[in-house]
Amino acid sequence: MGKARRKASDAGTERAGKTASSVHASNSASSSAAAHPRQPPGPDSAADPSAEPGSDGLDSGISAAERELFGGKLRYDSSFVQHEQPLLKVGFWGMAKALPQMVAVVVRAAWAADRRALYGVVAAELGQGLTAAFALVAANRVLTELFAQGPTTDRLRMALPALAAITVVAMCSAVLAAWSVAMSGRLEPQVERAVSTRYYAATARVELRATEEPAVQRSLEAGKFGTDSARRMIGSSTAVANALIGLAAAGTVLVTLHPLLLPMLLLVAVPKGWGAVRSARREYASRRHWVDHRRAIATLLQYVTMPHAAPEIRVHGAGRLLLRGYEEMSASMETEQRRLAREQASTQLIAAAISGVAALGVYGVLWLLLTTGGMPLAVGGTAVIAIRTSTGKLTALVTQLNRTYEEALYLADTEEACALADQHTIPTAGKALPKRVRQIRLERVSFTYPGATRPSLDEVSLTVPRGTVVALVGVNGSGKTTLAKVLAGLLLPTAGQLWWEGDCAPDDGQEGSKEGQEGTGASAVEVREADRAEVFSQVALLGQDFPRWQMSARTNITIGDGTTAADQQRLEQAARDADARTIVDGLPYGWDSIVVKGYERGTQISGGQWQKLANARIRYRAAPFVLVDEPTSALDPHAEIDTFARLRRMTDDGTTLVLITHRLAATAAADHIYVLDHGRLVEEGDHAALMRRNGGMYRAMYEAQAAQYGHPPTRQDAPATAQHAPTDQAAAPAGQAAAPAQGQGQAATASEGGG
Numbered sequence: 001m002g003k004a005r006r007k008a009s010d011a012g013t014e015r016a017g018k019t020a021s022s023v024h025a026s027n028s029a030s031s032s033a034a035a036h037p038r039q040p041p042g043p044d045s046a047a048d049p050s051a052e053p054g055s056d057g058l059d060s061g062i063s064a065a066e067r068e069l070f071g072g073k074l075r076y077d078s079s080f081v082q083h084e085q086p087l088l089k090v091g092f093w094g095m096a097k098a099l100p101q102m103v104a105v106v107v108r109a110a111w112a113a114d115r116r117a118l119y120g121v122v123a124a125e126l127g128q129g130l131t132a133a134f135a136l137v138a139a140n141r142v143l144t145e146l147f148a149q150g151p152t153t154d155r156l157r158m159a160l161p162a163l164a165a166i167t168v169v170a171m172c173s174a175v176l177a178a179w180s181v182a183m184s185g186r187l188e189p190q191v192e193r194a195v196s197t198r199y200y201a202a203t204a205r206v207e208l209r210a211t212e213e214p215a216v217q218r219s220l221e222a223g224k225f226g227t228d229s230a231r232r233m234i235g236s237s238t239a240v241a242n243a244l245i246g247l248a249a250a251g252t253v254l255v256t257l258h259p260l261l262l263p264m265l266l267l268v269a270v271p272k273g274w275g276a277v278r279s280a281r282r283e284y285a286s287r288r289h290w291v292d293h294r295r296a297i298a299t300l301l302q303y304v305t306m307p308h309a310a311p312e313i314r315v316h317g318a319g320r321l322l323l324r325g326y327e328e329m330s331a332s333m334e335t336e337q338r339r340l341a342r343e344q345a346s347t348q349l350i351a352a353a354i355s356g357v358a359a360l361g362v363y364g365v366l367w368l369l370l371t372t373g374g375m376p377l378a379v380g381g382t383a384v385i386a387i388r389t390s391t392g393k394l395t396a397l398v399t400q401l402n403r404t405y406e407e408a409l410y411l412a413d414t415e416e417a418c419a420l421a422d423q424h425t426i427p428t429a430g431k432a433l434p435k436r437v438r439q440i441r442l443e444r445v446s447f448t449y450p451g452a453t454r455p456s457l458d459e460v461s462l463t464v465p466r467g468t469v470v471a472l473v474g475v476n477g478s479g480k481t482t483l484a485k486v487l488a489g490l491l492l493p494t495a496g497q498l499w500w501e502g503d504c505a506p507d508d509g510q511e512g513s514k515e516g517q518e519g520t521g522a523s524a525v526e527v528r529e530a531d532r533a534e535v536f537s538q539v540a541l542l543g544q545d546f547p548r549w550q551m552s553a554r555t556n557i558t559i560g561d562g563t564t565a566a567d568q569q570r571l572e573q574a575a576r577d578a579d580a581r582t583i584v585d586g587l588p589y590g591w592d593s594i595v596v597k598g599y600e601r602g603t604q605i606s607g608g609q610w611q612k613l614a615n616a617r618i619r620y621r622a623a624p625f626v627l628v629d630e631p632t633s634a635l636d637p638h639a640e641i642d643t644f645a646r647l648r649r650m651t652d653d654g655t656t657l658v659l660i661t662h663r664l665a666a667t668a669a670a671d672h673i674y675v676l677d678h679g680r681l682v683e684e685g686d687h688a689a690l691m692r693r694n695g696g697m698y699r700a701m702y703e704a705q706a707a708q709y710g711h712p713p714t715r716q717d718a719p720a721t722a723q724h725a726p727t728d729q730a731a732a733p734a735g736q737a738a739a740p741a742q743g744q745g746q747a748a749t750a751s752e753g754g755g
């Protein structure tokens, strides 16, 4: 029993740890904690674990260190705690009634994953129940022979067949138990994989906007914890089945031997069952109440060993602060564990005492029956054996039922998350894009993030013509990144329309042509109706905080095209184009080097080198629309100028570059510049035109930057840095001519405000 409880506890700790890593991975953890401004309890509350958990479960149990380090109780906004109360509320019979439904979920998953293994587990468990019943019958036979009249040797000889049967049955039982272990060992990882694959595949297809909704976010987060619950449920359901079958077998044999034996068995077993339930609940309640504390401790320790925190840990003395917090918070945990152990011990003692009294009564009744001739001695002996084995089974049943129920709640979260993910999934069908996309055009596009009070994009109208460099400029928070995500089809406009416009092949029967354009060979598909997979296939993205895949240098580039097998030639070309080849040459294992430390073949690369790899990744993708957000923020001046020149050259083959950068020297070479402010398009034009605009936002930003170098620019000239940009503007790609008339009256075009 203790072992089983320990296991359940481990599972909980594992969960807490798992969440801790999420906390640690996301800066939002602390902000989330801050989002729950609670009045902290007095400093003694942690040291007074005898105090009942707070009614809201939030305020009590906080230590001084936790308050100092986290500004309050560290409560991660994860709904993995949402089922803790129901579990505590549901009684034993409630659990028992819910059992078939719970087990059905996992049986269905097992059935789909590996039927033969499932049959194997079921057969082995049924077989074990039968062998247990057989063993009791054989034991009864042995006792009957032993208590019979006659010389001892004769009685022993008579008992031999039954003894042999017991041996054979014990062997069969051992083989069946081993078979069950082997089959469930085969089944468990398959079920876990099936559930995980379903969950992660569904999650990866969710619309980006939906993931911004707190309810969806929470549900998807909660679903994570049920993936390994499916595996654990195989074990716990098997244990429940085992205990049930064993009990049924023992009960049947006992009733057959004497009708009074079954109620007697229950009299002994029920107190133990009560003790098990009470202990499991108390442990669960304690874990629930202290889970945040555990997680906070885990977070502290993770920081101590995290490479990116290492400098501050040493130089700022942050390590000392964390370790002090750890010691204090651990001391609170130890006090709680001592309290729990004391209470568990007393429950065990009470249960054992009641059970002992019941056993005394039972043995008294047995004695009475035996002495009055109401029961043969052999049957009495069998009853004692059955009572002993059955109490063990009943205790196991209660513990495992508790555990199965808990796991089933987490699994239900996963099921719910999958259903929600399916509800918000990116559609897999849609209209095909024009064969030759000429431009992306936004018509009064607005976008508001879920829960936001104001739009991040406000009626923006603009055009991104194929084969040009389009720069998005604006102060922090003006909506540039949001606009890039809308252009990429990741965020759908909450209002307005986004058109992918181009030419149809003469006879391709293209649907979605705009009215009035049919028959002209022109076509436009609105993004909501478009086949989104096709939209994504047109786009390469390099975000501000691009992912740094903890994988090989090769994969960090080839992952740019996850739909095809890695191509070495394409890889080499992409690396050369992004000036990343020299980085790979310097790595100890070349392309196979893992670009983070901590693994074999692992090595650390610099921030700028990461950025070059990411630049190579978008080249490897070879998509016609490339959206880059601050692609040079970590590069040295020469590398920066060179990278912008290389990016500019991408348009030579008709690729479109949407460039977001605060380095206005680079935007000077763009074909068209859109200036955003508070989500609105406020200016547009090329650099020279925008610089002629008196009081213009672009000009003000540009001049502020240039002044840093002590060389205020003249209004018309392109800056000196821009001259480093390739001079291939002369070979302006088709479609560029359409660029200046894009703002459609919303933004002040540079010529309007020309000074």
Ligand SMILES: Nc1ncnc2c1ncn2[C@@H]1O[C@H](COP(=O)(O)OP(=O)(O)OP(=O)(O)O)[C@@H](O)[C@H]1O
Residues within 6 Å of the ligand: 212, 449, 450, 452, 456, 474, 475, 476, 477, 478, 479, 480, 481, 482, 483, 544
């Ligand atoms: N996930 C989000 N949820 C809610 N609001 C968001 C989210 N992302 C951005 N915003 C808000 O939208 C607005 C525009 O943000 P965006 O990241 O597009 O600006 P930006 O111009 O790219 O800024 P920066 O120059 O700092 O990168 C900001 O007010 C920001 O707070």
